[in-house]
Each structure stands twice: as structure tokens, then as C-alpha cells.
Amino acid sequence: MPDHEADGHSLIAKYLRQDRLPHIWCPACGIGPALNCFLRAIDKSGLDPDKISVVSGIGCSGRVAGYVKLDSFHTTHGRAIPFATGLKLANPELKVVVFSGDGDLAAIGGNHLIHAARRNIDMTVICINNFNYGMTGGQVGPTAPYDVRTSTTPYGNFEPPFNLPLLLYASGATYIARWTVLHLHQLEGTITEALLKPGFSFVEVISPCPAVYGRMNKEPEGLDSLKSYEKRSIIKNGADPKEVDITQNGPIIVGKFIDVDRPTLHGSLGVVAERARKPTKK
Amino acid sequence: MPDHEADGHSLIAKYLRQDRLPHIWCPACGIGPALNCFLRAIDKSGLDPDKISVVSGIGCSGRVAGYVKLDSFHTTHGRAIPFATGLKLANPELKVVVFSGDGDLAAIGGNHLIHAARRNIDMTVICINNFNYGMTGGQVGPTAPYDVRTSTTPYGNFEPPFNLPLLLYASGATYIARWTVLHLHQLEGTITEALLKPGFSFVEVISPCPAVYGRMNKEPEGLDSLKSYEKRSIIKNGADPKEVDITQNGPIIVGKFIDVDRPTLHGSLGVVAERARKPTKK
Amino acid sequence: MKLWRTPFDHNHSAEPLAYVFIDRERCKGCGFCAEYCPRDVLKMGSELSSKGYQLAVVKDGSKCLACGFCELICPEFAVKLTINNKAHSEIKP
């Protein structure tokens, strides 16, 4: 029996700042289980935890940086990725993980997200998608399905959402997966793979926010959301990202969608550095 | 013989601020021909020019707003789209066109670009893609092909570029086309169609920048670039956006790639307004 | 949908494969563990915690598979699973 399964709680003690518990998340929030998977994945990956940096933006999900017992950076709203880019470029030995929310990564931070994917920088981005801005009280976010109720769409959301795996695919990410917080073993495995994958990896985690999003959308308890995921989710590894968009009540396609190889930013930077060091005429 | 063909120069007089000529663009720059097509498309579209607003960001391409004899807004770098969003939402009668450069729209403005496409707001975005930041002297841009020389990639570009049609497709744009400034009749026709298309339309114009990009990439004369386009471009209407990325010397796939229908933002806003006006209990 | 793993052939075990402990200070009564325990080891009790949350309790510890799902899904890091090594050693692979 591998170590990480045998001893979940000691793993938690190893990677979690237990002096900071209880955390600030609401009862039945999905961030906790996702974090749990992340901690186990770190262990499973065999990476040296001293060389892992976790960077978060602002939001409930963005509080993860504050709980992991790793070098961790709680930056500004939307800016985790460029901060992480600086970290990684300045010290390529680091494994840099961005853990944040849908609003942080895809609303205010959307540009950084697509540019980081384009560069194929070595970085794992874990996005808690709870379809809204939990921390500020449940406003509509760029992944909120059409017509849902939020505190700023009292008459129904009039904007269609991003299909994040497709957006990331189009931007150049080389590893893209999605699970719900019910698919915990899969999520753990996926994050482990993502951590070990060179280049830009993106893991979307569909997660309940009972306190605000759920309350306004007939899932006032976290369990309601999990049951809905249980009913709606379909595992489809290798699914075409085009076909994985999420609607209010439609299926939630989960799985590992993309896993391809492209030159990483660090590889290309190496080539350039070599050219630069070659003595030229001038 | 349709009016617009018979009388190009009077059209120019009609839609161009001739008191501002000569313009500031370098000799053999591709922005002029693209602008020419745009002016003709306006005429061809039959839209009331008094109801057309042109919004540009900052850059050589962004100077277009200053030359069209229409309500026109030269805003800040990257922000043409949100400015245009405000214009359009506040007065849905306006036809709003954003005319700007690859750096403006896809580097600093990338987030606004994808969000506007997601919303499917009624707006036509014309993007002059000259693979670099012309105005500031030829730095690498997010569409610059891998390995090209620019003033900030003296050892070759180490970042892969965006495939803009794919990015726009993934974001939700309902009309996507690409032409070079050699495909002028096609470009004119495409812009005309885009202007008349409800929802978000995106037209990419591949355009020479001999003064800086060309100079550094073996196309010091504008003609060199046009000849290269002539050789490399392949018309492929309906091409899968996945397959239209541009490399340093590879083929340039041009054509109308996407033309689909999705509810527009204004349509959905109408639904919401109706719900809001319905007297409720409280 | 298969959410958990069956670690061993549990029928061969006489003792529980693991002991489940719920931290009463941490549990916030979300019910995830009880709902998704594949063996109905856990249930929601009627007692309230000091903050007023309904606490999860162990209903029948002997049925535990040691699958770890309860530990993994608990948002509060409140579930602690202790593997019963004795029970495991009894199992012949």
C-alpha cells in the first residue's frame, strides 16, 4: 500500500499549516477536498517539497497559498500567474503551482492565463471553478452558466461562459484536465501527472460554493451540488475540448482532455541563451 | 458597376479626414490598404455612417481612428474593446468597430478581446497583425512567429505565437476571418459581412511592417512582404481554426473560418430587461 | 461513476481495515463523508458542535474498507483514518 494512501492525516500534517486551522472556508465548500488532493499529489509526485512554490491570487480559492506548508505567495487579484512566471524564470529549479479561483484566473487574470499557456512555461495551474466569485459574496463570474442567478444577475445571467479547457487549448496549454470534487482519486492522479508534466498544465476543478452560488441556484447545501455532479458528470478522457462546455443543468464532461508535447519556454530560453553566449563578430 | 468600385477616391473623401493626410504611416506599411478596404466596406454595408463609431487603442494601427471621418475614439493601449463595449451598451443603435493592432488587441488587451468574444457583443474587431509592435520600434508581439528577430528578441523569438482565429473561436466569436493586405477584394467583402453580422466578428489582417519588423526579418521593403504573402497564402474558407497557425516561413491560411449564430449579448440583455420590468410580488 | 477504490478483498478481513476518527472541533456537518462512504460506515448524528454544526459520527466502524474517501472528501480535514495494520497483515495477497 503506497505511503500516501496509508497515511492521509500525516500527509496533511506534513503539507498543511495546521496552526492555521480551522480554515476560513464555509461548511461544505469544495476547496477543502481539492486541496486535500493537491497535498497528496505533491507527495505522490516525489517532488522535493522544498522546491515547490504555490502562488495564489485573491478569492476563497486563493486562500490555498496560506494553508499549504510550502513556500507560498498570496498575491493580488488576478496576478498569481505573472508572479509565478517571475519565480519560475528566475529559478528554473522551482516547481511552480498556481492555485486559484475561476474569477481570479479567468476574469481579471484571463490575459495572464492565456499568455502563460501560450508560452508553455513550466507551471501547473489548478483552477477551482465554483462558477462565481465566492469571496465577495457570489457575483457572476466568467464561467457561470447562462441564466444562473447570482448576486449581480438577479434576472439570470445574460452572458455565456468560457469553456476553460477549450480556451486553454486554444492558448497552447499542453496538459488540460477537469474533474469535480467528487472525482477525488482521479483529481489526485491528474494533479500528480500535471506536476510532473513539463510545460503548462491546467487542471479545472468543479467545486461547490454552497454559501453563495449554491444558495441562489437551488443547491443551498454542498451535498446538493455533489449529488448534481454525480448525476451530471460523464468521464470522457481525450474528449475534444470543443465539446466540454458546461450549461446550467447539462452534463459535466470530466477527464483528461489534452496531454501533448511542445517545446517549453525553458527549452527555448536555453537555445537563445546559447546563441547569446556565442561570441559574434561585433 | 456598383458605386463603390466606380468611385474609390470619392469614397475616400467621404470617409477619410483628408485634412489629416499625409498620415503618419511609413512608406509601404500595410495599414493604408486595410483602411482603404474598411472604408469601402462601410459604404458597401449600407450602414448609416453617422451611426458608426470607430474605436482604436494605441499603436500604428490604432491611429486609424484618427483618420476615419466618423465618430472615432483613440483610447489607451489595449482598452479599445471595453471602451467600445460601453459605447455599444449605452446606445445599441450604434455600429461599433474596433480597429487596432496585434499588440494592442492580443498583448495588453488580450483579456478584453476574449471576454468581448465570450459575451458575443455586437462589435466588429479588425486586427492589423504585423507580428510586432510597430509604433514602439518593432518589439516582439504575441503573434510573432517562433524564432523571428525583433528588437527585443535579438537571438530569435523564444515564445510561440497565438493563433488568433483559434483563440477567438475558443472565446466565442461568431464570425472569424483572415486575409492579407494582398487579398483586398476579399478583405473588403469580409469586413462588409462582418459589419452586418450580429454578434462579435473578428477580422485578422496580415500586414507588412517594413520599417521595423520587415527590416529585421529579411523583408526590408513592403513589397518583399507582399511577395512572401503571395507565395505563402492559401485560401481555405471554412478551415478549422486549429489549423491556421502561422510560422516564420510556412503557409498563411486565409479565408473566412467561422460564421455561426449564437444569441447576442443584446438579445440576452433584452430578455433580462423584460424580466426585470415584470412587476414582482416584492 | 466509481468514486472510490476497493483497496483489498475486504471480505477476508475479520477486523476493520481502518479506524475512522472524526475531529469534533473541525467537523462542520457537511455530510460529504456520510453520503459518500461506500460502506455506510459514517452517518450524520444529531448532536451539534460548539459552533452549532451537526456532527458526523461513526455508525459501524467494522465495515470500513480503508478506502480513504472520507478523509479525502472532508472539507475540514476533520476525518482521520488509522489503518489497522493487523487486519491488513491478515490478508493474503
Added chain:
Amino acid sequence: MKLWRTPFDHNHSAEPLAYVFIDRERCKGCGFCAEYCPRDVLKMGSELSSKGYQLAVVKDGSKCLACGFCELICPEFAVKLTINNKAHSEIKP
């Protein structure tokens, strides 16, 4: 690649279908019009403009198709095409 249109069956015309005028103040000598005129009506001259640019000139106006490509491609809005209505009226559709 077909970049221009052939508006009429030009062979039927005796007179040029259009007169091309190059604005010497605006032309910056990019050569686009000369290179892409389908009928070689235009060419780059040897004379320099006041700013030092090599000017485009009409080589053989009689061959003009009135296709408009020169006007469309000129980055400087320097080409002015005047349709010869007389010539056009001579053409029977």
C-alpha cells in the same frame, strides 16, 4: 491566387476603361501599385518626390482594366482612378 477582378470583357474597349492619376505629393514609392497592376499600366519611375521617394508613374494608360486594385492597394491614398464612362458605354454587356 486571384487578387483582382476583371470587371468587363476589356477586349471590346477601344479607349482605356479608366484614367489613373498618381498624386505626386502623396506617393511614397512603395511599388505596390506597379507590382500588382494586372495589366502593367503602372511602373516605378526614376524621378524622386520632394521627400526623396521614387514616384510611381503611368507606363501605358490604354491597357487599364479599371479593376481598381491600384487604388485599393495604395497605402498613401495616392492613386485616383477616374472611370471612363464613354469607354464603358461602348461595351455591350
Added chain:
Amino acid sequence: MTENGHLLGEFFINGDVACAEGAISAGCRFFAGYPITPATEIAERMSRRLPAIGGTYIQMEDEIASMNAILGASWAGVKSMTSTSGPGFSLMMENIGLGVMLETPCVVVNIQRAGPSTGLPTLVGQQDIMQARWGSHGSYEIIALSPDSPQHMFDLTVKAFNLSEKYRVPVLMMSDEVVGHMSEKVVIPQISAADLIYRKMPQIGAGAYHPYKADESLVPPMAIAGQGYRFHVTGLTHDERGYPAMTAAAQDKLVTRLIDKIRLHADDIIMYDEYMTDDADIVVCAYGITSRIARYAVKLARQKGIKAGFLQLITLWPFAEKRVRELASQVKTFIVPEINRGQIVYEVERCSCGKARSVSLPHSGGDVHRPETILAAIKECHA
């Protein structure tokens, strides 16, 4: 609700909601924003109210987009507003500058929390006061107001729109978390057309209209998109036609007008309130939530026989320079409590020219001053 969509009557609402209602009463029909504590309630209120009355609410992808969207909406002829707090306000700086340069009426609300950076998101600060004046690059002047209660939020929001339309400049509502989140009775009166100012429109035809040609008011008439003026505006330095003009002379002409249209109308713009300053030796100068505490402390001081007075800055920018200079000749000491580490006190000190002493009562934020703290300072200065 009236026909125009604005409410009428008495309401027990918080400052954020009062601000939203003030905007609606002022004729605002476009709101673009991005949620942030403690300003979110303004957006939420607008999202519920506007669609029902022919207005538009949009949540943009960030604050930069929000700021630009309200500029665009204003150029489409609709009064527009956004709201935010410190971090978002910082992000808006570049495009507040664009608003100044294009001379675009609009209102930006900052419900201040404690910084720097993310700081204390749910707790009060008054730390963006100098930022309101100087936060965007380049030389410019701006108008900023500071409300002290939900009613004041309502009233000053209406005022902010009026000033903005009159002077064609973004007006900043520099409120704070306590005022934004406290609830009190707010009376919303009948608002008639006469109470509201709308931007001057051009009176001449499209051909003759120059977007940046001003009369002696220094504020040019503003054409809006879609009416046939076919005008051009740019964030570049420009001439009266709105065309780029890349010379120091054009720059001087433009910037001078942009600055003078505010500076020369300071008397029309500046609002302050005084309490027992007539015979005061010591004047406490405060604004926003702190002014309620300061006023209370001054009352306590008077009860103790100390000749204290109170100056409440309602307009923060332009600064009430003239009045402070006058008072400086009369009083011995200014005491300036503010929930920051010294901002307005710099202006008070500057304008005092050494005639009166300026005492800063700084506060790092997260809470308000205690009346005793201010009272103690008054006593100390009195001794």
C-alpha cells in the same frame, strides 16, 4: 418609485445602496463594475435596479475594463458610473487619466478599505486621498468628494454627477467602508430636471463643431456618438479639433485649460462645513466617517470650555485652500485626524504657511478614531 425610475421617500439603507440610488436619481443609466469588498453592494444594487428602468448593468472582466466602459457609455450620451475599492482604484488610474484627457463626464466611487495592497478588505481606511489627486500620470486636476453618512452618499452622488457633467471631468466619490456599510435613514426627495445638470451639447452644425473648443467657461460642448458630428477624440495631446498635436505649445494650451477649468472654478466646486469655528483657537479638520467622530469630539471639547471648532471637508479636491489659509490666520492649531498616515494634513500644513500649527492624528486603518483620542489631542493643544 417615480416615472423616471428613481425612488421617493424614506429608506433605511446602507451607504453603498444610497450611493446607487443617488446615481439613479441623478440620471445614471449605465454601470460597469467589478466586485470588490466593500463596494460590491453598489454593483449589486445597480444590477437589480438598472435593467428595470431602461439602464444597463454590466460586470466587466476587471476594473480597467469597467473604467473604460463607463467612458465609452458617457460618449454614447449616458450618465455612467463605476465603483470599487483601493486595489481596483489603483488599476483604474491610467484610464481615469483618459477620462480627464477626453473630458468625459462620469463618476468613480471608491469605498475605501485599509491598505496598502489587499490589506484589510473588510475594514475601513481613508488612505487613497492623495491617490485620488495624484494617482494617474501626467499633470491634471480632478474633483473628489467625501461623504459622511448614507444620506450624504445619496446627496453627494447626485452632486458628483452634476459636477461631472458641468466640468466634463471624472468625479471621484471617496467614501469609506464604514459609511458604505452603515445603514441609516435616507430621504430621497422628488428630483426635478432643474436639480440635475446635463453636459452642454454643441449648438452648431457638424461641420463647424470642434470637440475641444471652449468658451470662457473653459468647458467645451460635448457631442455624443451617433448624432452626425463625426468627431474625433484622442488621449494624445490634441488641438481644438481633437486632432493629435505633438508640440509643447499644444500641450501647454490643452493642459492649461484642463487645469484651469477646475482651478478657476474652485469656488463653485468646493464644499465644506464648519462648526463653531468663529471663535475657535483649535480647528479639527476631517472628512468622511472621521468627521462624525471629530465633530463629536469638538462638541465634547466645547463642553469642557475649550474653544475648539470643526472644519469638514466635503470636497477633498480641489482642496479648500482659501478657507484653510483664512482659518490659519485665525487659529493656533489645526488637528487633522484621518484614517491614514498623514495625507490631507500635508495640504493643511502647506496652506497654513507656518501661521497655524498642523497636528496630524494618523491612524493605520481597520477602525475609526475614538472620540477620546481626538479630544485628548485637542486638550493637549489647548494646554
Added chain:
Amino acid sequence: MTENGHLLGEFFINGDVACAEGAISAGCRFFAGYPITPATEIAERMSRRLPAIGGTYIQMEDEIASMNAILGASWAGVKSMTSTSGPGFSLMMENIGLGVMLETPCVVVNIQRAGPSTGLPTLVGQQDIMQARWGSHGSYEIIALSPDSPQHMFDLTVKAFNLSEKYRVPVLMMSDEVVGHMSEKVVIPQISAADLIYRKMPQIGAGAYHPYKADESLVPPMAIAGQGYRFHVTGLTHDERGYPAMTAAAQDKLVTRLIDKIRLHADDIIMYDEYMTDDADIVVCAYGITSRIARYAVKLARQKGIKAGFLQLITLWPFAEKRVRELASQVKTFIVPEINRGQIVYEVERCSCGKARSVSLPHSGGDVHRPETILAAIKECHA
């Protein structure tokens, strides 16, 4: 070139290039930027130089990303820099605040052009001086320097890195278009380890290390990522452990230290230069490119027998308050020419306390003052 990658010798280069070389000499090995006139040459130089000497150049998608990237790089232990001009500087404001809050050494260069907004992109301004001090939300202190020549660009960039590492604060190089684009001889000396300051590293083990626990220097030692400290930092108000602490008390403790580590070391930080101030009645106070013109004008005035002197501010922030207060007791008038509509003159006026008169010589930008203008002002004050 030396082994360390820095140049050695005499060069005829412009201020932008000198700045880049200064950074390299100071040990900067990470540059993230976004092109903007007139700062682009710095990025271009870095893009050519860094890859050859083991450093990294990256062009980010905007200035916000650039600013965050240099913060990240600094936490990876690498000295980092970005450069921009007004519009980009405005965009960086929020995350300069993050740099202040996390106490992250880094250098931000602003080659000022004339604003507001896009203004005159290729022409000079000195209009972001107050913005440098107040542009981010919240209460904080910062360090800003102002060079007057390419040589000064080199020297002060080295100095900027040293101050930044010493005080763990972003240091702003507030240069301008003329200095950035003018070329002069720059002497690059041999730079030894002793000339350079590197941040204090923790001397204790990971368990005992608290990222925000400072000794009497008020500057805590800084661990960097990847060394086993497993530390946490946040832009929220935090305690010594770096953990969020959402109370007014924690806020006060933190903000007080952030402010005091600058204010209490003002004497170590502040640099100025004087010319013939000893017996001066009139002192011209200037900075950046304007100081060269002002110094020249003062020389002309002295030739005419006027007792003029010159105070050049090399450190803009913290402001040379003590020296100005001293001079105010001695001189009759300060004349403050600056390429803005009055910024540093506010500080001069404030610190003069009415003892000396302050005369502002504003300029809207796009050009520098003519020496005659300053001379005329001196004469007028003299008369």
C-alpha cells in the same frame, strides 16, 4: 566586459542604455517589461545583454504582468527590474503596492513623458513625481530617485538596487525622456562586491524563521523560495509569521514598521546636491533634467551678482524635508521649476512653513525650461 557580465570603460550611450548597464552592474539578472516610448531602449538593451550573462529577459503581456514578474523573480532570489513610462507606471500602481506590502526588493524605472493620458509619447515630462509617492492605494512610504544625465542614470540605478535590497522596498527611478534619450560619455567603473548590497538572508533555521520579524533595523531578513523555509507571504495585513491578521492592531503594527523603516532612515536614503547655497537669498530647487538647466541659470544669476543658489533633489522620496526646512530659515525664496504644473513645489512650500516664499515655475511638458525663464524668475524674486 568583466567576468560578472558588467561592462567596464567609457561609453557614449544614452540614459536608457546607461540605466540598463547600471542594473547589470548592480547584479540585476531578471528583467520583465513591456515596450513603451521613451523607455523601450532599456528593455531592448536588456533583451540583448541578459541572455548572454545568465540572466533572463521576458517581455510580458502588459505592465501589470511585468511588475508582478519582477516581484516573483525577486522572491526567487534574483535582483530584478522593469521599466516603463507614465501609462504603464499607472498600470503598475496596484502591484507596486504589493511589492511594498511583501517587502520585495526591485527597481521600477519610469522614463517620464508628458501626460496626462497618452499625451506626448516622445516628449519630456516630469509629471509623475507625486504619483510615485501616492499612486498606489493605502498608506506606505517609498524611495524614488531622479537622475540628470546618462552617467547619473548608471550611478543611481546601482544605488537604486542597493537601497532596494537594503530596505526591502521597490525603488523608483524617476527619470525623464530627455535624460533617457540623450547620449553622453558614461564611465563604468570596476564594481566590486563591496559596492553592492544584497538583502539580508535569514540566519536561523526554517522552523524558527518568521518572514516579517524585524530587528531594530526594521527590515526583516528575507528568505527566498526553494531553500526550505516554507514561508508564506500575503498582500493581506499580516503578522510576523506572514499570516493574515485581520485586526486594526496588526494593521497598525505592520504599517508603522513599513513606514518607519523608510522614515527613520531618511538620512541614510536622502541624497541631494547643492551649489552656492551658503550665502544664497534665492534657492532654485530642481531635479532630473531640469536641474541641469536650473544650475546653469543660477550660474548666470551669480554672474549678474545675484545671490542665487541651487538645490538638486537626487532622492525625491523621501523628501529632503530637513534640508529644505533649514534652508527656509536662511533664504527668502525658493524657486521650483519642474516639468509639471506644480508637484515638488507643494512639498517645498509645506516645509518652508511660511519662512521662505515658494515660487512655482510650472511647465506643461513636451520641452524643458529655457535657462532664461529661470533666470528671469530669479531676477524677479531678487528685485
Added chain:
Amino acid sequence: MKKAEIRLAGFGGQGIVLLGNIIGKAASIYNNSYAALTQSYGPESRGGSCRAEVIISDSPVEYPYITDPGVVVILSQEAYNEFGAGAKDHVLLIVDSELVKIDNPPAARMLSIPASRLAQEMGKPVVANIIMLGFLAANSDVVSREALEKAVKDFIPAGTESFNMKAFELGYSYSSPDKGPA
């Protein structure tokens, strides 16, 4: 000048700010007094400590913070420890006996009601605050019952009026086991 200061303390999600709003509105709109409601809360959406404070006065409220509350309503152990245990004897302390464990009786006059259990028994835990409000109305005279009932109706979702009035009534008629209404 008549002035009453009320403190409501517990944790996020209990509807404490709503209670403050109901009381404030009842006083200022339906009872023609002046009222100011301030609140403080942490970054948590639920579960963090949360406080609402109301001043009711017959003249405009100048200084908007309470200095000496006459009524303190306590909805969590933490809140009790901070604001209840040390409350002076002129204070009326109202606690949810289900959520607060009291070791030594406080100096203040204390009334308790198991509002959260009663609410759970009604099948809707969220109405605990309305039960508490009814209890407060019965045991203090800061605002009239009529005004409070009107205000409750303004704040609750349409269609839940009668249920909420039942909750209010339950609290109003609850007789505390402690030193009851005099």
C-alpha cells in the same frame, strides 16, 4: 435625548446583519426615531465572527458607534466570551442557550432562549434570528412590536411572511427560564 444601543454578535451566516437592519428600519422608518446600524465582519462568507450594532435615538445620530450598549444579543460562544461574560449589570443580555455555554453567571441581567434549536424544530434553521427578534421584542422596549413586524416583512422573501411571523411569535411568547421579564 433618548438613546438605546444594541449589540448583536455571533458568526457569519446567522443573519445578524439582517437583524440589525430590521431593528434599525423598524426604529427609523416605522417608529420615527433615528437609527444607525454599523457592522463588522471578517473575510469569511460564513462562520467568521460577525457583529451588528444599532443606535436608536430621538435625535440624529452623530457618533455612529455604540459606546455603552443597553442590550446585547449573543449568538455564539465566541461572542459571549468577548461581549457577554463581562457585560455590566445595567445590560440586558440575550443569548441563544443552544450555542452558548455559560460557566459563571454574568453580572448582567440575562435572558436565554434556544432560538437555533427552536428554529430547527420549525424545520428552518435560518429563522433562528427572527425567533430571537420576537424574544427581544417581548423583553425590551427599544422598538415597538408593530414596527418590528412591519420591518421583518420588508426584508424576508415574498411568500414567507406567515412562517416568519410564526417564528417571531414563537420567540415573543417564549418564556425564558432565567430571570424572566419583570
Added chain:
Amino acid sequence: MKKAEIRLAGFGGQGIVLLGNIIGKAASIYNNSYAALTQSYGPESRGGSCRAEVIISDSPVEYPYITDPGVVVILSQEAYNEFGAGAKDHVLLIVDSELVKIDNPPAARMLSIPASRLAQEMGKPVVANIIMLGFLAANSDVVSREALEKAVKDFIPAGTESFNMKAFELGYSYSSPDKGPA
């Protein structure tokens, strides 16, 4: 104090700033003088008006702007109209005769060379500025020929040295039809 002020004016793309750099570097690095080069240009990458001004002095340059140029090199009609036509008689005016049409001879001493045509004849229009530099070297003594040649080599692309030296020589030995070198 010896001081020379040189103004170079034309439009963008003519290599005017490069000329300024060459002169400045020649003076300050190879001739051991002090030099300051300032420039001004518009937003256009090419074709806008462009100016470079060099001060050469044997003591450090304080005020970095030229006040009274001794040499003015003119590379466009616009520049001539602005800086050439009115130049005083102590000024040495050097113009590209191909690009400037002069109606009335200026007060200044004028020398002209058709540098842009000569460059075109050499097959590389971009070397017009180097031809002009050679001509300037021959007709003024602000910087030594050796220093200028060294500086030219520092700025041009590797491999183009001999071509550029040929251009320089062409200008150096060109004999102006106007009032030539005295």
C-alpha cells in the same frame, strides 16, 4: 572653453540620430572631449521630422541644449525651411542638395552635396548619412577624421566596414559646387 554646437535635421529613417551618435562618440570617446547628444522626433517611425543636436566641449556639458549652432546639417526641405533659411552668417550650413530646393541663398555659409543621390548611385540609399558625415569631416574641424572613422565602425553592422568607409571617403573628397572649403 572651446565649444561646438552641431544641429542635424531631416526626417525619420535618414539615420540622423545615428549621425549624432557617431559625432558624439567620436568627440567624447576618441577625441577626449565632452559631448552631449539630444534628439527630438515625432511619433512616426519613418518620415516624421527628426533632429539630433550635439554639443562638443572641452569641459563637461552643463546645459545640454544647443543655443547657437555653428554647424547645421540639413537633410529635408522642411528642415531647411525651419533651420536653414534663417541661419545667421557665422553658421556653416551643409545641405543635401537632392532633397532641398533653395530659392534665395541664405545668409549662412552654405555647402551642398547630393548625398542621397550619391548613395543611391552607390546602390545603398542608407549610406547617405555616412557620405554626409565624410563631407562634414572635410569641411569642419569639430571632430577629427580618425575619431569619426573609428566611431563609424562602432555603429555599423559587421561586414559593412569597407563599404561605409568608401561612402565616407566619397563625401570627404566631394567638392561642393558652392562656396567650398576655404
